[in-house]
Amino acid sequence: MHMLRHWRYQGFAVVLGLALLLLMTNAPSPQAQAQPRAGGELVFAVPSEPPSYDGHREETFGLIHPVAPFYSLLLRVDPVDSNKIVGDLAESWTVSDDGLMYTFKIRNGVKFHDGSPLTARDVKASYDKIIFPPEGVASTRKGQYEAVEAIEAPEAQTVRFRLKWPAASMLSGLASPWNFIYKADTLAKDMHWYENNIMGSGPFIFVEHIRGSHMVGKRNPDYWERGKPYLDGYRALFISDTGARVAALRGERVHIEFRGLAPKQRDDLVKALGSKITVQESPWDCILLVAINHERKPFDDTRVRRALTLALDRHEGSRVLSQIAIVKEVAGVQVPGTPFATLPEELAKLAGYGRDAEASRGEARRLLKEAGAAGLTFTFKNRGIPMPYEPLGIWLIDQWRKVGLTVNQEVIEAAAYYQVLRSGEFDVAMDFQCGYIVDPDLDLYKFQSSDKNPSNYGRYVDRTLDELYEKQSRATNPEERKQFIRQFEKRLLDDEAHYLMTLQWHRIIPHSAKVKGWMITPSHYLNQQLDTVWLSE
Amino acid sequence: MHWYILRRLLLMLPTLLGVAVIVFLLMRVIPGDIVEMRFAEGRFFNRELVEKERARFGLDRPLWVQCGDWVWGLVRLDFGLSMWSGAPIRQEIAIRLQLSLQLAIMATMVAVLLAIPLGTLAALRQDTWIDYVIRIFSIAGLATPSFWLGILMFLCFLIVFQWIPPMVFTPFWRDPWQNLSQMIWPALAVGYRYSAVAARMMRSAMLEVLREDYIRTARAKGLWQSLIVKRHALKNAMLPVLTVIGLEFAFLIGGLVVTEQVFNLNGLGLLFVQSVARRDYTLVQALVLLVALVYIVVNFCVDLLYVWLDPRIRYQ
Numbered sequence: 001m002h003m004l005r006h007w008r009y010q011g012f013a014v015v016l017g018l019a020l021l022l023l024m025t026n027a028p029s030p031q032a033q034a035q036p037r038a039g040g041e042l043v044f045a046v047p048s049e050p051p052s053y054d055g056h057r058e059e060t061f062g063l064i065h066p067v068a069p070f071y072s073l074l075l076r077v078d079p080v081d082s083n084k085i086v087g088d089l090a091e092s093w094t095v096s097d098d099g100l101m102y103t104f105k106i107r108n109g110v111k112f113h114d115g116s117p118l119t120a121r122d123v124k125a126s127y128d129k130i131i132f133p134p135e136g137v138a139s140t141r142k143g144q145y146e147a148v149e150a151i152e153a154p155e156a157q158t159v160r161f162r163l164k165w166p167a168a169s170m171l172s173g174l175a176s177p178w179n180f181i182y183k184a185d186t187l188a189k190d191m192h193w194y195e196n197n198i199m200g201s202g203p204f205i206f207v208e209h210i211r212g213s214h215m216v217g218k219r220n221p222d223y224w225e226r227g228k229p230y231l232d233g234y235r236a237l238f239i240s241d242t243g244a245r246v247a248a249l250r251g252e253r254v255h256i257e258f259r260g261l262a263p264k265q266r267d268d269l270v271k272a273l274g275s276k277i278t279v280q281e282s283p284w285d286c287i288l289l290v291a292i293n294h295e296r297k298p299f300d301d302t303r304v305r306r307a308l309t310l311a312l313d314r315h316e317g318s319r320v321l322s323q324i325a326i327v328k329e330v331a332g333v334q335v336p337g338t339p340f341a342t343l344p345e346e347l348a349k350l351a352g353y354g355r356d357a358e359a360s361r362g363e364a365r366r367l368l369k370e371a372g373a374a375g376l377t378f379t380f381k382n383r384g385i386p387m388p389y390e391p392l393g394i395w396l397i398d399q400w401r402k403v404g405l406t407v408n409q410e411v412i413e414a415a416a417y418y419q420v421l422r423s424g425e426f427d428v429a430m431d432f433q434c435g436y437i438v439d440p441d442l443d444l445y446k447f448q449s450s451d452k453n454p455s456n457y458g459r460y461v462d463r464t465l466d467e468l469y470e471k472q473s474r475a476t477n478p479e480e481r482k483q484f485i486r487q488f489e490k491r492l493l494d495d496e497a498h499y500l501m502t503l504q505w506h507r508i509i510p511h512s513a514k515v516k517g518w519m520i521t522p523s524h525y526l527n528q529q530l531d532t533v534w535l536s537e
Numbered sequence: 538m539h540w541y542i543l544r545r546l547l548l549m550l551p552t553l554l555g556v557a558v559i560v561f562l563l564m565r566v567i568p569g570d571i572v573e574m575r576f577a578e579g580r581f582f583n584r585e586l587v588e589k590e591r592a593r594f595g596l597d598r599p600l601w602v603q604c605g606d607w608v609w610g611l612v613r614l615d616f617g618l619s620m621w622s623g624a625p626i627r628q629e630i631a632i633r634l635q636l637s638l639q640l641a642i643m644a645t646m647v648a649v650l651l652a653i654p655l656g657t658l659a660a661l662r663q664d665t666w667i668d669y670v671i672r673i674f675s676i677a678g679l680a681t682p683s684f685w686l687g688i689l690m691f692l693c694f695l696i697v698f699q700w701i702p703p704m705v706f707t708p709f710w711r712d713p714w715q716n717l718s719q720m721i722w723p724a725l726a727v728g729y730r731y732s733a734v735a736a737r738m739m740r741s742a743m744l745e746v747l748r749e750d751y752i753r754t755a756r757a758k759g760l761w762q763s764l765i766v767k768r769h770a771l772k773n774a775m776l777p778v779l780t781v782i783g784l785e786f787a788f789l790i791g792g793l794v795v796t797e798q799v800f801n802l803n804g805l806g807l808l809f810v811q812s813v814a815r816r817d818y819t820l821v822q823a824l825v826l827l828v829a830l831v832y833i834v835v836n837f838c839v840d841l842l843y844v845w846l847d848p849r850i851r852y853q
Binding site: 051059136140143196210213239240241272414417419442 | 567569574577578579580589590593632633688691701704706799801803815816
């Protein structure tokens, strides 16, 4: 009888659970429930400022945040699913069977802000400038498109990219948030015109830019997607001081800051503003790395490098540091949660990624002793930027101390830092990389041999790694690509320990609850066209 | 006197030239350059890009050619383009000068309005409770950094009034209320410290003057105290105070970096620090020159005011 009652309760619980599950899966998401409201001006803070307005040339998000809404791209990262690529100007596209030809159909009726029609010719001219810049024109990311042989615009609405070899990252490369589509006629007259002027086909039209103060955009009534953008306009305020940005959010002078704030600032804002603030968080495609100079002894010894990574208790570091700094996830060469990321149980097998920190440290001490480097003293060069360089630097030194290493820290001013890295005047130094789109080609590029990539400050040559890079880059089958990435990761972080990864950055965006239609992505360069954003009041 | 003025004006030229050359060389000595700062974080940073960009900024030319170009530009009043933004430097400075000048004038007004009466009163009521209160007020002002006072103000507005000053500068003639609601707070924060310096100077100068023979004579003649102070003591005591006010005013034009950060003011101080951090050589050179010019002009004006305040002073 007792058993029967137990089963009855259990059965009831299961039915109730299933019903709830059904309700939950059928219930529209809050995003879908709310009807976008037209009107209003979005005010956001930008910690940096665009040097010039040319997205093909610059490197700072200080350009993307205020300027991206003025432009269209060929492809873009889906504003609601950052793992997906969707068309922006491209209505559709096809890839040839051999993977060597990408053909894009350009939307009809798209107009530049001066009223002229946007055609495949403009797309071709823009990409020619990016991939094959003429003499005197700098294109900072042309290295991303080495596979492209030629760009053709056979018809007004068709553009083709002909490749030298199949490139697995081609589509994500074409969804780069930097690749603004400029007007071909303007480029033909002056390749530098877009450095000092803004004229795109995006959801907003440029109104004014007062240097050091703000930039204003107004709604583009002729935007190709009818009904969008929802906002009447936006105002980007350049606020360099973090304290002032937090105060601006708290005083409701701005709705949002798209780069990210520290955990303490999030907590303060939530405490002060309660339901008036919404917080979105995500792993962030930025990471502080430790460059180990392979040209200096004893760091040319794999055992010493492995000991340096084995000394780090990344899991405990994540728990502690995520409370005070913009770092959190323990990760390999790809952002956790993205298609090519290593699963945690696999990652735990790499040196310095296991849960048993004491065992790892024991192994580190053994390796150091074996290499004749027990009790080694060296200088760690760190960059003079407080967040998160300072807490991570202190954490690293403390971790290394636990395996008997004595580490002195030398902090170098930000502007002079890369000169030190490039000249190789260091033993061990903090390095950094931040992605504008989550893509293995981009994220692994840095770790190729130094003769292939001068930004490899480890100063090593590893042809096996180069070969693996090339294989993953050309593997059009995602599963096959994943395997090559795993092998690359194991060699880079474990077998050879060429570079050390600290912790993945963690992006925290506290924003006014009035801001709707914007979803956080793992990169602060993405989802900044603002066409989907609206204000509830 | 006319010769003196002419000579001082002519002397400004070699002084400015010296400043121009020194700052040009100093900027080249410090490690790192604008190309590094701007592009080194990029994935595809390479030597070709560095060379292209350095050539574009003219940094590949010999130093003496770069220096000669810069000085020749100055002679033609052409400061060139900012290496960071590509905008004309005159335009970069003009946007910020208006705000910095207004802040300096407002802070000076606050300082003068507080310092002269308080310093005078403290001297006249030496060692009374009034003197003690004024001394505490001014020593507290000296000990309190203006940016810290600014932060306190900001926090007070946020916590008590759930309000913060506007974050975008509006010129006074466009909207006086909006302008003042942004500018009055930093002016008070800066003006308080400034007034403390001037009040201390005013008090000690006034004490010294009040002990002079001619003041004793005036008292012996039976002149009213207020007349003695206004006609005989104040003008003479003002000489060192004027020097302090002049120097502080010149400092305010480009030296309020942290206060500008706290209140998010788009002023010259912040631009200065940003341009040094970015290694924007041309802009730093122009800003240093501007600040040097302000110091020279202010000093010159102070020297001329001495003559007005004390007719015994005659420049040869």
